[in-house]
Amino acid sequence: MERIxxxxxxxxxxxxxxxxxxxxxxxxxxxxxREGRLVPFCPEVEGGLxxxxxxxxxxxxxxxxxxxxxxxxxxTTDGTDVTRAFLAGAQSALAVARSFGARIAILKxxxxxxxxxxxxxxxxxxxxxxxxxxxxxxxxxxGISVFTENHITDAAVRLCELTAS
Numbered sequence: 001m002e003r004i005x006x007x008x009x010x011x012x013x014x015x016x017x018x019x020x021x022x023x024x025x026x027x028x029x030x031x032x033x034r035e036g037r038l039v040p041f042c043p044e045v046e047g048g049l050x051x052x053x054x055x056x057x058x059x060x061x062x063x064x065x066x067x068x069x070x071x072x073x074x075x076t077t078d079g080t081d082v083t084r085a086f087l088a089g090a091q092s093a094l095a096v097a098r099s100f101g102a103r104i105a106i107l108k109x110x111x112x113x114x115x116x117x118x119x120x121x122x123x124x125x126x127x128x129x130x131x132x133x134x135x136x137x138x139x140x141x142x143g144i145s146v147f148t149e150n151h152i153t154d155a156a157v158r159l160c161e162l163t164a165s
Contacts, residue, residue: 002162005097005105007114008042010149015042019052026152039100043113043135047089056082058112061121061129064137074112077124090138097144103162105139106155109148116146
């Protein structure tokens with residue numbers, strides 16, 4: 001069975017920076033959960049960050065690839081550098097995906113770890129910019145297709161492609 005890495009917050013786990021969840025009510029996700037297909041994971045918690053924790057953004061909205069390359073950092077609202085925790089969480093996500101053979105991930109949009117289309121711009125003013133989070137950048141670098149919680153039907157198409165081959 002093809003497994004899918006999924007943001008733990010989308011599965012109702014209270015792991016977000018503010019101690020909340022962002023539980024998805026998507027029917028496909030619910031069906032995949034019943035099938036035992038989903039592998040919930042929070043890279044920020046696995047990277048060693050507590051719940052709750054200060055909000056964090058990638059400086060300058062540079063994106064996850066820049067963080068992976070050492071050209072940008074992940075900072076909290078008070079300026080604390082949490083880059084190491086984000087990198088460790090991304091590596092853990094990749095290791096878990098590989099251990100389960102997951103070639104698809106459904107991750108929380110706009111997160112500095114999990115965003116796949118947009119992230120916050122690094123100013124802590126609630127503005128988004130095109131880009132990927134650190135975990136998404138690493139997963140995609142290793143051939144794992146990443147989708148947002150708003151594009152689960154696209155993930156389903158990819159799942160059909162993978163299971164048909």
